């Protein structure tokens with residue numbers, strides 16, 4: 154994959170992500186993370202890698218009265234997010250170079266975004282910089298592919314579609330920062346302390362395996378990896394068939410595991 158492509162959501166990828174993937178894969182964890190953000194009733198919340206706003210919406214609900222700023226690297230995501238959650242202030246921003254002053258926020262939240270940062274410690278150091286000394290960072294990362302029923306079925310489908318050269322994006326990027334001790338070490342190196350780690354397993358539901366297959370293949374940076382090899386629709390059909398064999402016809406349910414880390418600035 155060309156450099157940087159693994160973190161680019163462009164054009165219709167944002168809508169496909171929001172439509173096919175968010176309700177099944179991201180919303181269950183968004184509700185959980187927003188509940189954690191709300192535990193200390195922060196006044197100003199910054200969200201990093203907010204995508205299309207699934208966590209943003211839940212934070213707005215969970216922390217009424219909070220001033221929520223949602224940011225993402227990719228303008229296509231910001232545009233969908235702004236439409237979805239107009240109550241938040243939306244800005245395009247790279248988490249590695251935040252356009253905010255030191256100590257502006259009471260909480261920084263980032264769901265399933267840190268894996269995409271080319272320099273994790275720099276991203277965490279930026280979060281640390283913009284937090285008040287009394288603030289809190291909350292970040293989540295996926296556990297390995299085998300702990301995620303949908304990602305594991307997707308990987309099997311891609312191996313069937315491309316037996317000689319399956320795309321590696323899902324295993325190496327979203328599921329490639331799956332050691333919570335490594336994440337905690339990076340947080341510590343960036344100036345955080347008081348780190349807690351929770352392993353969270355939740356269920357996701359979708360109307361069909363084909364919905365999930367479409368979401369992963371058309372709504373993530375897996376898409377250019379597929380398009381470099383074959384026709385997108387034909388590949389989605391193979392992946393959907395493989396997933397359907399695992400999950401059966403009709404509505405599907407999968408278990409998914411992630412790590413949620415909380416940390417406070419070292420003073």
Ligand SMILES: C[S@@+](CC[C@H](N)C(=O)[O-])C[C@H]1O[C@@H](n2cnc3c(N)ncnc32)[C@H](O)[C@@H]1O
Nearest residue numbers: 160179202203204225226227247248264266269
């Ligand atoms: C898997 S999505 C998660 C989005 C959202 N947090 C959610 O839970 O649906 C990963 C997001 O990270 C964003 N991203 C990747 N690199 C980034 C960076 N350096 N700074 C900010 N956002 C980034 C992508 O644009 C994408 O929206």
